[in-house]
Amino acid sequence: MSNQTQNTRIEEQIRDAVQRQREYFRTKVTLPVEFRLEQLRKFERLLRAHEDELYEAIFNDFGKSRHHTQLTELFPLFEELGLAIDHLKDWAKPRKVATNLLNQPGKSYIVAEPLGTALVIGAWNFPYNLSLTPVVGSMMAGNTTILKPSELPAETSRVMAKIINENFDPGYLHVVEGAVPETTALLNQRWDKIFFTGSPQVGKIVNEAAAPHLTNVTLELGGKNPAILAEDAPVDVSVKRLIWAKFINSGQLCLAPDYVLVHKSIKERVLERMVYEIEKHDYSVERGNFTRIINERNFDRVVGLIDADKVYYGGESNREDRVIRPTVVHNISVDDPIMQEEIFGPVIAVLEFETLDEAFDIVRKIEKPLAGYLFSHDRETKQRFLAEIPFGSGAINDAVMQITNSNLPFGGVGNSGMGRYHGEYSLECFSHMKPVLEKYFDFELDLKYYGHSDRQMNLIRKLG
Incomplete structure (x- = not known):
């Protein structure tokens, strides 16, 4: 046929x-x-x-x-x-x-x-x-x-x-x-x-x-979902939540944090803690806390985004099993290939910033994401994040978990x-x-009918 x-x-x-x-x-x-x-x-x-x-x-x-x-x-x-x-x-x-x-x-x-x-x-x-x-x-x-x-x-x-x-x-x-x-x-x-x-x-x-x-x-x-770790972010619990959110379903999650903007003063501690959390979970298909990449085409695409010179941890992969080990890449710039598309795999990109304005500028240069995440105690930082960063849904001091509350709507904005x-x-x-609008027949005001006057217009304005 x-x-x-x-x-x-x-x-x-x-x-x-x-x-x-x-x-x-x-x-x-x-x-x-x-x-x-x-x-x-x-x-x-x-x-x-x-x-x-x-x-x-x-x-x-x-x-x-x-x-x-x-x-x-x-x-x-x-x-x-x-x-x-x-x-x-x-x-x-x-x-x-x-x-x-x-x-x-x-x-x-x-x-x-x-x-x-x-x-x-x-x-x-x-x-x-x-x-x-x-x-x-x-x-x-x-x-x-x-x-x-x-x-x-x-x-x-x-x-x-x-x-x-x-x-x-x-x-x-x-x-x-x-x-x-x-x-x-x-x-x-x-x-x-x-x-x-x-x-x-x-x-x-x-x-x-x-x-x-x-x-x-x-x-x-989908979209490139940012996670911002401000200078005052509690590193241990922030990274614990972030790593879980990133590597669930092997990163094949539209709400997963795609890249992490980390304040310069805590970057090394964050990277070290990322490795600690990844190794503690011992991610593998056999342990039931990891999955294969859906097919070879997506496997090849994700592997192609990993710059070996910028791998801080991980980077190993097995095409036959369609498994990419949890990977952290750092010293990333907005011009790198990994920042040009949604990763949608078990690779997390770490970028460094010095001021909140710098971090927010990076996020705003990219299409509006499906999700946005901030880790900070500071009230002004949180207010600025909500006011200045567009995203479909988000969380402060957590990631992905907003999806578990059915009282919150789920959806995107713009490109997401x-x-x-x-x-x-x-x-x-x-x-x-x-x-x-259901009207009753009790009585009828004549205000809307023709024969208008300035007095009628003033009254309509007050009643409207």
Whole structure:
């Protein structure tokens, strides 16, 4: 079968799948909150029933251990499901807002309205968490949903497709597996919502595909996330938190600190402590606290960023096993190759600064990151960091852990993305928050009607 014939078949299958979902949504069966809760509870039961398969699949894909998967994939997912099940009835209620005097007698409120048919395109680095958490948001909102997992971790894609496609009506929730042809065919369709997690480069392609239809898009992208260690930062605990955040999932984490700006006075202590923390954890796939690089292409890319002359610690790698040992590089400048792209691997770059202005200038020269981190006790330093450094989400005196609080929205800004989700924000992400003014018939002011005078205008100004 020729490629053209194969692509035509894929296009037809995708078009039929989307049409089936549109027809299902038009039945209005997804609108009642009780239906949504029933599906969310079913989804949770299925995931728990298939946990062993989920663990085996992700281990086969890149050596992620059961405990590592629990910590970074399933526990966060189950938390999102639990919050949705416990709070959806309240979150989905119309939200009352104040009504100005000009619109009295009346009331104002905001209604969460399902967008319709949603496409979720997941990421490979946390294939369960970053694929299924957005799906939970779409289910909460009352949409129908097609999920396209990343094809790179093939086993996790397969197990998600099995769990969902064997247990849900394809008109309501369905997984489409595949690579570029399937993703292209999906993006050729008209959607009511597209949620994409991945790189800025692919995010631009997704946004362009959505533009002709003016489709609502959420893009969760990446970036070079800075961590700043000010002169007063407690070195031991700061580095302890920083090293954990950097090397979890072997650095294949969009929120990981990508480079560290360290005050000149504490640089040597920070470097020494980094080595201490790395060696204390004894990172390895066998110990279950490290993972393989997802594929050889990414392995080669990360290894290519390591300048042997600037390695302070580590630098060893094994292409056959797709493992890069935790590596610290120092004496880095903003012009070095490692500073020109997101590392997305177990390599941490250390830059030195003398003044806070110097550090902030370096950060601002780079595209707005998905996350920003500061380690300092000083109140003025913290205030300046929040006011002067743009980032999607962040933490002061920690790193990555902001993602564990579902009361905080997660999302990027500028080159690192648009839109936000998690917890109640996931419902908003997949809904149209429809504002409504409801007037009563008790009486009617004549102020807005023609026959205007200066007196009327002054009164309208005061009442507005």
